[in-house]
Amino acid sequence: MKAPSSQLVIERAHGGDASAGGCVDFSASLNPLGPPPQAIRAYHEAAAKVSKYPPPYPRELEARLAAWLGVSPETVIAGNGSTQLIYLVARALNPRSPFVVIPTFSEVANGLFAAGSRPSGILTRAEDNFRLSHSALNDALEAGADAVFIGRPNSPTGVLASLDDTAAIAQACARRDAWCVIDEAFIEFADDPRSAASLLGSNPRLVVLRSLTKIFTIPGLRLGYLLASADFVRELRDIIEPWSVNTVAEHVAFACLDGAEDFIARTRSNIRDERRWLEQNLGRLPNLRTFPSSANFLMFAIPGEPARGEFGHHLRQRGIAIRDLSALPGCGPGMYRIGVRLRPDNERLVAAAADYFGAERR
Template sequence: MLERYGHGGDLLTAQETFGLPKEHFTDFSSNMNPLGPPACVREIVAEGWKDIHKYPDPAVRALRGKLAHKYGVDPESILVGNGAAELIDLIVRVLKPERTGLARPSFSEYEEAVHKTDGKLLNIPLLAGNGFALAESELDRVMSHTDLLFLGHPNNPTGRLIAGDVLDMLLRSKRRLVLDEAFMDFIEDEQSHSMLPLASQSRDLIVIRSMTKFYSIPGIRLGFMVAHPELIREARRLQVQWSVNDLAQRIGCAVLEDTPFEEASRRWLREEKPWLSAQLGSLGLEVVPSDVNFLLFSFPKATGMTAANAQQLLGQQGILLRDASHFEGLDERYCRVAVRLRADNEKLVAALTMILDAFPVSGGRGGVHHEA
């Protein structure tokens, strides 16, 4: 199982599992922007070693200033962290919720953070029949029993934004709400959907953002949180000192100014996501509509194929996908794949075609025919 440690992108486990060098894998299991990292990252890494003997800025002032300018918020409402994962864990330790409402399926880090503080979980099911959209009726059922809602916006692994009317209802409720906007950068009209500016003024809303996905720097670890300054001060008090290293701070400042990279990334996704979604659909796969840079799909029952089967068969060819059955609320037929560049996406489609045609189906061995 590639998700030995709960996430995609584990190339060492892939190497141990399939016996191929890490460099030989085409990784669809990790949702990184294939256009990145931006060129400025290489330059900073090449020169940054000269200052490694110095401590990083413990207050991350330069990067907080850049973020404040970009998003139009007070720098005192921003806390930068060692990736969004640190901030997810940190905000739950600050709030100490007794009962947290989680949409399912969703990112496993939310649940793990709540369990570390001995909190209880209430499930808000995202239903396949509703396109995995967050339904107001399901929220109504649990909201009065929770003191925190922790939701992905867009959600991982479904790729769905929370609808505007549902967001409005959540904000009107005055319930404490954490929105994980780790993939919001990939949204074409981000400003129309992000709740980040509102979070800096609200005592009920916290927004967490990742910089690793869009700028493709997961090895650096960088994210930030926006909330009311009083809450930010409390979170900073609990944060490990020098959590964000000097290279990460410099890289964060530089990539925020790379407007051409942002524009190129959105052009790529605008073209490539619908192409890949259509190709997967043409194979008979059930593809969930996505607002971001990854696609959740399931194999029809008639094929007999499971995500574990597909992961094993494709892994032997050097192609990695995410077995999404490990997300609570999804069964053994669900996979998640990142949208990559056209040549890689064509490679994925060809490999899926091959394994579907060759895989045994119910009623005996045989191929599943797909129209060309």
């Protein structure tokens, strides 16, 4: 049996760095359309409520999310962003031998470390466009994995496992009595937005993490939620911190969900067009390789980058911030991620990249 990859390490770097002030920020993967207008109105309206406590547990919001998704409220729990819920799941499961499909969002491993676990990585590779192979998953399960964490679509790679493949992954885990935890923080941007939550009825060891932060561009408010079996959600409700969702965040969440489908459809169309434009224009540059993405961001590599971080530094000098992935487990020097933005910003990025390579866009 081929051994899975080595133990992971704590990594704290993230996109959306406040030090990018004054730059066009491609380092954060948010909706380039910005918050919906009703969310901004709700934010200002909520000022009248900040002198009062929010509910200690946001049951009304969870019921509204459940109605939006067409599921039972007993299968939904809301929190202070999906990151809080990653840490919550790690504490609740307390897995002895968790495996994380990498490269991925670093807070998955960080949350497991905080819970006292020692996660290992299931390494996906550039030559396979970072797709998880069934053999790699089986190796991890045979090695004793009792929980497997996977992004869908995955950040930073943009890989979206099909719903059929996701069902097979979750079933393979269940057959070994292992949990399957799927991070769908970017699912609304995906080419195929069908959620793994549709598989919950047949798999009690499946957990699906979701976010309102990314699609509605409200990262400063921190809003996420989780879907799982009613039994597991009850267990989580026993240990989640009270007042995890503040008054302003809750009020804005209700507003975001009003008319959400039209807003999301418009967003998805915009992302698809702009991502394709970026892929085509960045792909024309010498010595830059983009990887296929089904999300609102693109990962690319600059093989043989002369100095670590040089390309990112070049762009920063031109007022553009991107996400350097060189320290992220599963990545390495010369690897970067950019969020998909609106056309004027995307044109500025491509022009600055072409300047770095001394290449003219064709």
